[in-house]
Amino acid sequence: MRGNSFGKAFNITTFGESHGPALGVIIDGCPPGIDIDENFIQSEMDRRKPGQSAIVTQRKEGDVVEILSGVFEGKTTGTPLSMLIRNTNQKSKDYSHIADKFRPSHADFTYQKKYGLRDYRGGGRSSARETAARVAAAAIAKLILAKEGIQINGYVSRVGNISFSGALDDSNIPNIEKTPVRCPDLEVAQQMEDLIREVRKEGNTIGGIVSCNINGVPPGLGEPVFDKLHADLGKAMLSINAAKGFEYGSGFEGTFMKGSEHNDAFVIEDGKAKTATNYSGGIQGGISNGMPIYFNVAFKPVATIMQDQQSIDQNMEEQTIKGKGRHDPCVLPRAVPIVEAMAALVLVDHWLRQKTI
Amino acid sequence: MRGNSFGKAFNITTFGESHGPALGVIIDGCPPGIDIDENFIQSEMDRRKPGQSAIVTQRKEGDVVEILSGVFEGKTTGTPLSMLIRNTNQKSKDYSHIADKFRPSHADFTYQKKYGLRDYRGGGRSSARETAARVAAAAIAKLILAKEGIQINGYVSRVGNISFSGALDDSNIPNIEKTPVRCPDLEVAQQMEDLIREVRKEGNTIGGIVSCNINGVPPGLGEPVFDKLHADLGKAMLSINAAKGFEYGSGFEGTFMKGSEHNDAFVIEDGKAKTATNYSGGIQGGISNGMPIYFNVAFKPVATIMQDQQSIDQNMEEQTIKGKGRHDPCVLPRAVPIVEAMAALVLVDHWLRQKTI
Amino acid sequence: MRGNSFGKAFNITTFGESHGPALGVIIDGCPPGIDIDENFIQSEMDRRKPGQSAIVTQRKEGDVVEILSGVFEGKTTGTPLSMLIRNTNQKSKDYSHIADKFRPSHADFTYQKKYGLRDYRGGGRSSARETAARVAAAAIAKLILAKEGIQINGYVSRVGNISFSGALDDSNIPNIEKTPVRCPDLEVAQQMEDLIREVRKEGNTIGGIVSCNINGVPPGLGEPVFDKLHADLGKAMLSINAAKGFEYGSGFEGTFMKGSEHNDAFVIEDGKAKTATNYSGGIQGGISNGMPIYFNVAFKPVATIMQDQQSIDQNMEEQTIKGKGRHDPCVLPRAVPIVEAMAALVLVDHWLRQKTI
């Protein structure tokens, strides 16, 4: 009812506030016998964590994952796999100035209205810090998917008006992690980085798009009516902080097309069924067809800016809020591992669900 | 696990294939004491049903709803409210030509791969006919929401490249149902209608966008992490047949903006908290803030065209499929009540969930 | 939230009131490719339906099942399988005398308190008539379980103080359906029948015990913590109208024993692991161990008696209620197929769930 769980067969429940003692996650539904590579889990955490480069927030968080259950002698046991991430760098005093004020386009006002009270420190539960728990759970999901040959690659395809519109392929995938912006074209990446630096100098923020490609998905994943594969991917992506839109396959652009142009003709290639084009984005009728899945996620400019803003307080009086603290001028680079994480959680869930057919 | 249910507190489960004996829905979680207006339910069904105008499919389906349970002396009782819609106009022989062929960009191939067999008549469960059951359930949801002052208005904002980009307000809302395309601007509606006729003449189809405005939502609806209000709306919309994308508030366009432009300053107006702008689309941190909610849904050109197409059959041999039958050249006009229906189901669910806070 | 669904992988949702237009059920999660034997479904319905013999209620209900979806060319398709049972013999006027009175030990009072209104005709949703929908769904479950070699046999082991305490085996299983009481010992069955006739003559009712044996369950079904196999069986049985208790294996009697007597030693028999005794009732730590599962369900004397009783009405005034209508003097014989039905639903659900390990 409170929506802190995700997935039906590979079910995760996260907990934790940005400035509480810890964050964490329970995975209920992890199959037994999976080899747990703790270095891989930590490397995924490191991709998400703040302070990685000059263009993201300089807060330092260790984001060290401790596995508390569900693993025995290096393998999953089939019982709940829980992971703990201690918060070690909270500075609650940074937030006393907003204890009774509502930051524009943040969740302060809506939490207060929903619950009647709120943990105002760093946004509490509404902080993107919660996604650390998702990334930890998704690292396990990725270990399972890798064994099935399913590969997920997220990347930044646009920052403001600087965009990469090429295709992702084996030649540029290795570039993604080479630059702090995570764009597969190194030149475009440099332009994006320049833009982000410029925006940061103004005490401002900027939005953009994270794209994601998924290869190796077998046909048959996804459920036909409400839990269509793309509907679950859409919900997963829209549940990420600052996400404003989702499109898959031909997306919004495809709506200008005619059916005769948009339909993906089936062909036989090397004795296997394929489609000549892939406007469907690898999903037809909500079920994977074996072709690559691809989608875009829109992220707004983050709400915390280093400029004064008009707002109100709990007494319904107008107030000016001053920008303070250590924040991301652009959420896109750090959103890449989170987008991949949510994709992995959706895919592993549907892969397990399909076993009951 | 099979994803035929939607909603946690106002939970619906639908059943039925396009060419089986009947479709239907069970609502589990409808509060007791709601006055049931059967005429209203039927009028909602009529907005969705085929054959309403010259620009939609000319199949005739009565779509008569029979309430089987959960209502006593005109009021809901709090027990499961089930509704039955008999299929009366199925012509299964229309489909024998595709019994072993996979129509491009339909769900034929993926169903076969998922289940190992499929009901090929009219797409079976993958047919948009399933949405009749959703519209019936949502009519009950709308009756509940209306009592709370929540108003949902869907409309066609673009067909191909003909678009209406104005604002929806009291002056043009009454126009929506005046034309078969359901665009609130009568002139634009005429252009859209012309385009649809033209496309139909070619035996082709065209995509577009359905937009939706929701007014009167109190602050506090939506859950903070996975079940954000916009994430649930997104999943709901993406679960509609032919949907390819979802964006709310500033959406994809907003990603070009800077934080200082995009943030919605809080102001006090008539003693109430409002935001000066509404790029947030009425939702902050996944929770409604009391401002209007608005979003767009992208619909692809429907896959059934009256032209020959390349495809394959179950024996993995290439085949030509000929277009036949009675189909919509443009799904947009009939998608409007379905978009509204899914929005109503999400809102009534979150409205009930909020009662447990 | 309203508890009209049961099962996680093989999920059923029932609807319907005893005197409404119809009852029914949707199965969401039925695997595809199951051969549907409609005669078997109907025979299961006939075992539950009233009017089968002189010792049960003489109401006539056809209980004809119509399959509305999820079956194509005689096989399940994997989509929701829904079944409809029309109510054809309702006499609502029989109930006008209790429209504003609360029958003792019925659900009239509690429904009124819960919902603020109620469908008083025949108990509405609280009537055991609802179990017809469960039996229909469970017939499908039994078809699946039979293919796996899982056999469920319920029987009446006690009526009042007449009891059968022997073991169920191949020699007496065929006797169960030979007498109207469904006790596997024909002599004891006669005594039970005599007792029921005597009680009926007094306008009274009597309780007893239904026992159930399940053979052929493979080891490994059941989940370790909350969804222990016996916990799910217990909930399933206690959800049947008039059930007051559940015990499995050694049950309440076993609590007098010492550990050294009660422990089931493992032995190897014909190269297979067995236990020398079976006080565990085939379930250890909530998970099946391959030995026969057995349990007892206590049923109270049904509340509807043909005698005057003291009660109150909606105005909180004391009233006398007169016994009227056509009712069972003893619910036990008709409870047997319902106990089996709920056992089948639990087992098929856990069998499917185990596939995701």
Add this chain to the structure above:
Amino acid sequence: MRGNSFGKAFNITTFGESHGPALGVIIDGCPPGIDIDENFIQSEMDRRKPGQSAIVTQRKEGDVVEILSGVFEGKTTGTPLSMLIRNTNQKSKDYSHIADKFRPSHADFTYQKKYGLRDYRGGGRSSARETAARVAAAAIAKLILAKEGIQINGYVSRVGNISFSGALDDSNIPNIEKTPVRCPDLEVAQQMEDLIREVRKEGNTIGGIVSCNINGVPPGLGEPVFDKLHADLGKAMLSINAAKGFEYGSGFEGTFMKGSEHNDAFVIEDGKAKTATNYSGGIQGGISNGMPIYFNVAFKPVATIMQDQQSIDQNMEEQTIKGKGRHDPCVLPRAVPIVEAMAALVLVDHWLRQKTI
């Protein structure tokens, strides 16, 4: 799917193995604004923990609860409330002798069959140590219920053949915690204690019954069909380690009665509706009627005995298992707070669910 969660509105998920780093629980659905009394939580933990008295296991476990999230300035926030309990006294080497043997009537064999591998240390996830997490969560539930005037009292009513059959009332409730056995009659408690000591001397164990009374439950809690209040209580109790049976109200004894004796006549007392007798156990049609709820739970003699036993190993060879370690000769006294905990979790869940009516 893996059954580590319980409750729909007040949903808990537990994790942890007896000899892993920690146990814990996430509550998703705790209402905001509840005052958290950490001393009360710890006192509940202390009632369950081992080593409290001479008649229970002498293992020492601190069972210190650390709240990790969901509480701010002493009040719940409405976000997931998670609690961590470190395991501090594990001696894994105690269990090496059973690494490849299956202890009789334990879950060793079934876990191995279910998962293909198992954490054999102390039973791993199958250990009753898992109930510590339930007790922690239920302490929060009790704080909520106490505000609503709902009082839960568990007690030991039978050990072996020593039984207390009196009624629980204000005069003897204070006795429950006065003796290590938790029987409200001090003399009977002494006899029970003597029996337990005697059994322990033999290296044996003994079963019995925990009874529970719940007062102050308002009418209307519970759902009519599958989630009947007593069905959920039954599942909750049967999910406790070593539980073998559940009965409520008149239970198994009531099945000997006739309807005319068993029906609870409604009467008006002080202007309020009551029943003259309470064979219904406070629940009619699965819904509370405002009268006291009472039920019994049967617990088998615990399986770990200090005697040699016949069994088998993973190679399917017969083996003798020697009793070792620190264990309870009788689980009943420590089961009392666990029975109360599960009752509290069921009640708070249904209390929250009723808010959506």
